Amino acid sequence: MSVLVVGSVAFDSIETPFGARxxxxxGAATYFSLAASYFTKVGIVAAVGDDFRDDHLxxxxxxxxxxxxxxxxxGETFRWAGRYHFDLNTRDTLDTRLGVFADFKPKVPERxxxxxxxxxxxxxxxxxxxxxxxxxxxxxxxxxxxxxxxxGKLDSLKRTLKKVDVLVINDGESRQLAGEPNLVRAAGAxxxxxxxxxxxxxxxxxxxxxxxxGIFAIPxxxxxxxxxxxxxxxxxxxxxxxxxxxxxxxKAIDDVMMRRAIAMGSVMASFCVQSxxxxxxxxxxxxxxxxxxxxxxxxxHIDGA
Amino acid sequence: MSVLVVGSVAFDSIETPFGARxxxxxGAATYFSLAASYFTKVGIVAAVGDDFRDDHLxxxxxxxxxxxxxxxxxGETFRWAGRYHFDLNTRDTLDTRLGVFADFKPKVPERxxxxxxxxxxxxxxxxxxxxxxxxxxxxxxxxxxxxxxxxGKLDSLKRTLKKVDVLVINDGESRQLAGEPNLVRAAGAxxxxxxxxxxxxxxxxxxxxxxxxGIFAIPxxxxxxxxxxxxxxxxxxxxxxxxxxxxxxxKAIDDVMMRRAIAMGSVMASFCVQSxxxxxxxxxxxxxxxxxxxxxxxxxHIDGA
Numbered sequence: 001m002s003v004l005v006v007g008s009v010a011f012d013s014i015e016t017p018f019g020a021r022x023x024x025x026x027g028a029a030t031y032f033s034l035a036a037s038y039f040t041k042v043g044i045v046a047a048v049g050d051d052f053r054d055d056h057l058x059x060x061x062x063x064x065x066x067x068x069x070x071x072x073x074x075g076e077t078f079r080w081a082g083r084y085h086f087d088l089n090t091r092d093t094l095d096t097r098l099g100v101f102a103d104f105k106p107k108v109p110e111r112x113x114x115x116x117x118x119x120x121x122x123x124x125x126x127x128x129x130x131x132x133x134x135x136x137x138x139x140x141x142x143x144x145x146x147x148x149x150x151x152g153k154l155d156s157l158k159r160t161l162k163k164v165d166v167l168v169i170n171d172g173e174s175r176q177l178a179g180e181p182n183l184v185r186a187a188g189a190x191x192x193x194x195x196x197x198x199x200x201x202x203x204x205x206x207x208x209x210x211x212x213x214g215i216f217a218i219p220x221x222x223x224x225x226x227x228x229x230x231x232x233x234x235x236x237x238x239x240x241x242x243x244x245x246x247x248x249x250x251k252a253i254d255d256v257m258m259r260r261a262i263a264m265g266s267v268m269a270s271f272c273v274q275s276x277x278x279x280x281x282x283x284x285x286x287x288x289x290x291x292x293x294x295x296x297x298x299x300x301h302i303d304g305a
Numbered sequence: 306m307s308v309l310v311v312g313s314v315a316f317d318s319i320e321t322p323f324g325a326r327x328x329x330x331x332g333a334a335t336y337f338s339l340a341a342s343y344f345t346k347v348g349i350v351a352a353v354g355d356d357f358r359d360d361h362l363x364x365x366x367x368x369x370x371x372x373x374x375x376x377x378x379x380g381e382t383f384r385w386a387g388r389y390h391f392d393l394n395t396r397d398t399l400d401t402r403l404g405v406f407a408d409f410k411p412k413v414p415e416r417x418x419x420x421x422x423x424x425x426x427x428x429x430x431x432x433x434x435x436x437x438x439x440x441x442x443x444x445x446x447x448x449x450x451x452x453x454x455x456x457g458k459l460d461s462l463k464r465t466l467k468k469v470d471v472l473v474i475n476d477g478e479s480r481q482l483a484g485e486p487n488l489v490r491a492a493g494a495x496x497x498x499x500x501x502x503x504x505x506x507x508x509x510x511x512x513x514x515x516x517x518x519g520i521f522a523i524p525x526x527x528x529x530x531x532x533x534x535x536x537x538x539x540x541x542x543x544x545x546x547x548x549x550x551x552x553x554x555x556k557a558i559d560d561v562m563m564r565r566a567i568a569m570g571s572v573m574a575s576f577c578v579q580s581x582x583x584x585x586x587x588x589x590x591x592x593x594x595x596x597x598x599x600x601x602x603x604x605x606h607i608d609g610a
Contacts, residue, residue, distance in 0.1 A: 017486070086486055087480070087486050088486075175392070181322070181391055181392050181393075182529060182530070182531065183527060184527050184528060184529040185529055202510065205507065205510035205511070205524070206510070206522075206524060208524065208527060215527050215604065216604065216605070217511075217524035217525075217527060217604050217605060218524060218605050218607075219510070219511060219513065219522035219523060219524055219605075220522075222488060222489050222513060222520050222522060223487075223489060224487060224489040224490055225487070226487065256608045259606070259607050259608065260607060260608070263607050297607050297609075299520060299521065299522050300521070300522060300523050300524075300605040300607075301564070302523075302564050302565060302568050302602050303561045303564070303565070304602075
């Protein structure tokens with residue numbers, strides 16, 4: 001089963017206590033597709049400017065990502081600049097320039113209109129909805145969003161959520177979307193809006209999932225070197241959706257598979273944060289991924305009795 | 306194996322978004338000993354004032370806790386007042402009145418001087434050290450501390466830590482004590498100060514443990530009703546030390562037992578936060594505790610492969 005992602009491709013300028021990078025390739029769709037590419041065939045629908053060069057494209061090409069839906073428009077690629085604080089848990093946005101992303105109207109090319117699964121990364125919920133009307137209903141629809149849309153376009157977001165299977169957002173967004181400080185009750189409210197499953201990204205504290213099977217929660221891997229958290233959430237979503245796309249070919253998505261997929265999302269996020277930008281996602285191999293997945297299972301394992 | 310705890314017994318006045326209580330029995334030694342009492346014989350060394358009545362004592366007597374080390378001094382019992390914010394993750398201290406706790410000099414009575422294990426709850430590290438000199442070296446020494454002592458009495462704290470097996474503190478305290486923002490590296494630095502094992506309490510995000518066996522991490526149970534986080538950390542420590550005291554009678558403390566003890570600590574903390582003050586720790590039974598422990602193991606379980 002393939003996965004199609006719609007979202008941003010961007011140039012990021014990042015400062016952390018461990019160094020800085022200027023105008024490196026980033027964006028939700030980039031992180032997502034690189035992470036997912038280790039599990040399944042991935043296509044991107046996004047827009048970049050005419051400053052997005054062939055060596056930038058090469059990053060995605062190397063991983064065999066279908067770029068037929070990557071529109072090259074006249075103007076500048078979306079740029080974001082941010083600075084992380086000492087403990088990496090908080091950051092300040094220093095600059096945002098939307099460039100061609102301001103007028104982005106996703107157009108899914110003919111060849112990508114029957115995706116096995118679809119991930120609507122964090123963009124305007126009206127655009128997310130528009131994409132859903134362009135494709136044949138995939139077996140699985142995942143979605144991300146943020147406080148900006150919860151505050152500014154709640155009705156549009158709710159219309160999109162009705163067609164979403166898995167919503168992947170963070171703690172604060174979950175509480176805000178539900179208007180409820182208790183996460184368990186917030187999850188109940190959100191699941192009544194459409195998504196069967198809510199996955200709550202908790203940053204360095206891992207993830208929690210709420211579904212018909214109950215509650216699942218895991219910590220994140222504890223790493224002795226974390227240099228740049230940018231893209232961790234999108235890498236998580238890419239590993240998660242990629243794993244499901246790979247394994248749902250042969251069997252239905254049940255609780256066991258869902259838990260493994262969430263663990264694999266955490267594994268891909270852990271590779272992401274150990275290097276700047278997408279670096280940590282470029283040269284992985286199945287053995288390294290499996291090793292870390294095994295480490296991850298061992299991390300929280302409690303022997304019976 | 307028994308457990309002896311040295312720490313505060315207090316009157317707490319607590320405001321949370323879910324209600325308020327005035328001058329209810331609290332304090333680290335109270336929460337700790339109630340939680341531990343479900344697993345082993347517990348003794349307390351602490352001081353209260355002459356305003357601490359028999360009905361207050363009854364709370365601890367009911368659970369069979371040895372109060373021969375609970376000194377009743379002339380004056381007021383230690384009082385603390387605090388208000389929790391909407392999401393319960395942060396709180397403001399509204400008032401602290403040390404009362405008889407200001408001159409507290411722990412005196413371990415003769416009958417408690419050979420404890421199987423010892424927990425030094427958060428008090429002046431010089432007093433913690435003094436207690437260590439009063440008892441026969443227990444099989445296991447646990448210890449808590451806080452930013453106040455890390456900032457004000459670091460040398461004394463380091464002297465105490467040399468004699469401690471398991472340090473149980475939170476994220477921020479770990480980073481502060483080690484002077485290192487990365488938790489894995491902070492744990493390495495702290496373990497070189499004395500404790501073989503560092504357990505990091507992460508509040509609603511669970512706990513992480515660093516030992517010779519590597520890293521263990523678990524989320525906290527996700528509960529649909531949390532009304533008062535006061536005492537969660539001390540209940541955790543009580544469940545943890547109590548479980549070890551019970552099971553280390555028959556076998557050595559290995560990684561498997563340590564992981565189970567940490568899970569049991571989390572279970573006792575989860576009971577604590579569902580009611581105000583110590584209420585949630587008063588009327589438990591082995592079946593309820595075991596049921597929640599099983600729920601807890603299921604929470605993070607990932608099937609093989």
